[in-house]
Amino acid sequence: MLIDINAYVGHWPFQQLKYNTCEALHERMNKFGVDVSIISNLNGIFYKNTQSANLELYDEIRSHKRFGDRFVPFAVINPIYAAWREDLETSIKKLGMKGVRMYPKYHDYEITDPQSIELVKRVRDHGLPVAFTFRMVDSRQRSWMDIDYVTGTPKREWTMKNIIPIIEAVPDAKFMILNFASGAALTEEEMNTLKKADVLIDTSGRTISNMSSYIKQYGKEKFAFGTHSPILDYLSGMLRIESLRPDEADETTKELIRSGNVKKMLSSVL
Amino acid sequence: MSKFINRRKFITSTALSAAGAMISDRILAEPSVKEGSMSTADQSPTDFNLMREVAKFRKIDAHVHVSLGGGNLEYQKKYAETLMEYADRMKVDKLILSKPVTKRINGGADTSVESFIQHNNIVHEIVKLHPDRFAGTFTFNPVHHKETMEEIKRCVDFGMVGAKVYFQTKINDPSYYPVVEKFIDLNMIIHSHAEAQIGVGGLRMKYNGLKPAGVSIPDDFVDIAKRYPEAMFQYAHIGGGGDWEYMCKTLQNSPNVFVDTSGSNNEEHLIDFAVQHLGEDRLFFGSDNSYYQAVGKILASNLTDKQKRKLFFENFNNILRKGGNNVN
Numbered sequence: 001m002l003i004d005i006n007a008y009v010g011h012w013p014f015q016q017l018k019y020n021t022c023e024a025l026h027e028r029m030n031k032f033g034v035d036v037s038i039i040s041n042l043n044g045i046f047y048k049n050t051q052s053a054n055l056e057l058y059d060e061i062r063s064h065k066r067f068g069d070r071f072v073p074f075a076v077i078n079p080i081y082a083a084w085r086e087d088l089e090t091s092i093k094k095l096g097m098k099g100v101r102m103y104p105k106y107h108d109y110e111i112t113d114p115q116s117i118e119l120v121k122r123v124r125d126h127g128l129p130v131a132f133t134f135r136m137v138d139s140r141q142r143s144w145m146d147i148d149y150v151t152g153t154p155k156r157e158w159t160m161k162n163i164i165p166i167i168e169a170v171p172d173a174k175f176m177i178l179n180f181a182s183g184a185a186l187t188e189e190e191m192n193t194l195k196k197a198d199v200l201i202d203t204s205g206r207t208i209s210n211m212s213s214y215i216k217q218y219g220k221e222k223f224a225f226g227t228h229s230p231i232l233d234y235l236s237g238m239l240r241i242e243s244l245r246p247d248e249a250d251e252t253t254k255e256l257i258r259s260g261n262v263k264k265m266l267s268s269v270l
Numbered sequence: 271m272s273k274f275i276n277r278r279k280f281i282t283s284t285a286l287s288a289a290g291a292m293i294s295d296r297i298l299a300e301p302s303v304k305e306g307s308m309s310t311a312d313q314s315p316t317d318f319n320l321m322r323e324v325a326k327f328r329k330i331d332a333h334v335h336v337s338l339g340g341g342n343l344e345y346q347k348k349y350a351e352t353l354m355e356y357a358d359r360m361k362v363d364k365l366i367l368s369k370p371v372t373k374r375i376n377g378g379a380d381t382s383v384e385s386f387i388q389h390n391n392i393v394h395e396i397v398k399l400h401p402d403r404f405a406g407t408f409t410f411n412p413v414h415h416k417e418t419m420e421e422i423k424r425c426v427d428f429g430m431v432g433a434k435v436y437f438q439t440k441i442n443d444p445s446y447y448p449v450v451e452k453f454i455d456l457n458m459i460i461h462s463h464a465e466a467q468i469g470v471g472g473l474r475m476k477y478n479g480l481k482p483a484g485v486s487i488p489d490d491f492v493d494i495a496k497r498y499p500e501a502m503f504q505y506a507h508i509g510g511g512g513d514w515e516y517m518c519k520t521l522q523n524s525p526n527v528f529v530d531t532s533g534s535n536n537e538e539h540l541i542d543f544a545v546q547h548l549g550e551d552r553l554f555f556g557s558d559n560s561y562y563q564a565v566g567k568i569l570a571s572n573l574t575d576k577q578k579r580k581l582f583f584e585n586f587n588n589i590l591r592k593g594g595n596n597v598n
């Protein structure tokens with residue numbers, strides 16, 4: 001069974017995307033054998049009022065019965081915008097959202113700002129995960145209108161070190177870390193923080209250049225299948241799992257990464 | 271890989287129940303649009319076997335490096351083992367190896383003769399480890415004309431099959447002219463690092479991407495390819511992180527510029543867009559040592575199996591054949 005913990009519908013304002021509707025993603029899932037996708041609306045990254053995007057996603061999932069079977073929606077919440085607490089409650093209690101994705105760089109706040117910590121704590125109190133993404137697109141191809149965290153310049157893309165502080169601030173929350181695309185280096189203390197926390201890292205990111213060694217380093221319970229679709233190709237995240245040799249990962253380990261780990265994370269909210 | 275019944279079980283117990291059960295149930299039970307007729311989109315997941323797809327296609331990796339960082343031969347030999355492991359895992363028949371001079375000195379390029387000779391020696395030694403799976407390409411800096419021409423002869427005598435140059439000198443710099451003419455005589459391709467990033471190589475330089483001035487951009491390839499229509503150029507890594515739409519649109523009318531699809535960036539529509547703009551005969555599979563993305567992005571494309579065979583193997587083998595170095 002395959003559960004994709006890192007997918008989207010919606011638009012990217014600087015580049016046309018394909019497969020960016022529930023209909024197209026659903027077809028993609030069928031073609032490549034993916035059972036369930038956790039999705040958010042990309043538009044929520046760009047709308048000032050992210051709740052409009054959450055409502056769009058809610059409506060799109062409701063537009064066809066089959067979508068309710070296959071998509072698990074996560075809300076996009078900006079904790080420095082008006083009425084975000086109400087939006088969070090509405091998203092979870094009325095729209096059926098099962099987690100929250102946060103975008104500090106795009107929404108212009110620091111990951112450990114008081115409101116950010118408060119949002120993570122509130123999501124934690126609902127028993128749901130929060131997701132942070134290293135980057136949405138490769139900064140080297142960014143539009144001149146995109147954010148200016150750029151590889152090779154003093155204002156670099158996020159590394160794992162940039163995400164650790166929120167885990168330290170709310171160590172009992174559930175976290176998804178998506179599109180692991182830049183530096184992995186951590187101090188021993190930071191690595192211990194990551195290992196002790198309830199964290200899932202999806203397999204879409206380019207930093208995972210050797211899946212086997214990352215499993216050894218972080219543990220098999222820390223990874224989950226992800227595509228970062230429709231921005232990244234649909235199969236590289238899957239290839240990191242399926243190309244593992246038997247001496248690197250047995251079927252039990254592969255199944256944990258395909259779906260078992262995320263099932264465990266989400267089942268605990270029941 | 272997929273068990274639909276398990277998914278049903280999962281979705282029933284998690285996504286559509288729990289705290290938001292009432293609303294979630296409504297998502298399931300009350301679609302706001304009536305269901306249409308059954309289409310492929312209504313079907314359950316297929317039993318897609320990814321590794322069977324990987325094994326289906328022979329492959330030549332037209333852009334792969336020995337370790338770019340190390341000058342120590344023993345270290346390089348160890349790194350070569352990881353290359354073989356990758357090749358076996360992803361069913362790659364042949365790796366076209368290079369070691370361009372990527373080191374920077376005070377922000378600028380290392381332009382020295384000594385560096386390119388040292389790098390070529392390493393490639394030569396590594397190819398000897400697995401001559402059936404590795405082929406070598408050599409690097410140079412054309413501003414050192416005499417040394418470059420001597421190095422071309424030395425490396426061709428080693429059995430190397432082409433060139434790989436970096437950001438020392440733009441590909442359309444006049445110092446390249448005699449080198450390009452030599453490569454026309456050799457029936458070999460010149461593979462050059464390239465970028466299309468704002469603030470790099472002349473593109474919107476007010477953004478300052480902090481790269482050496484000699485980085486080649488797509489427009490530079492158009493220029494040199496027009497000057498030498500009988501020469502063959504390989505534009506490096508449209509997945510190398512730059513603006514691949516800019517690259518493909520710029521290069522679409524330069525039939526002697528080939529493009530490799532390597533690089534760590536594996537955006538979803540990249541391959542299909544490249545085929546639409548460049549055609550199916552000008553694209554080479556390559557990894558630039560990003561092995562999963564290299565294979566994944568092509569398999570995820572909408573190309574036919576015939577087109578995939580061209581990208582993975584045939585197109586670059588046709589280039590090698592011109593110089594008598596093709597893979598059987």
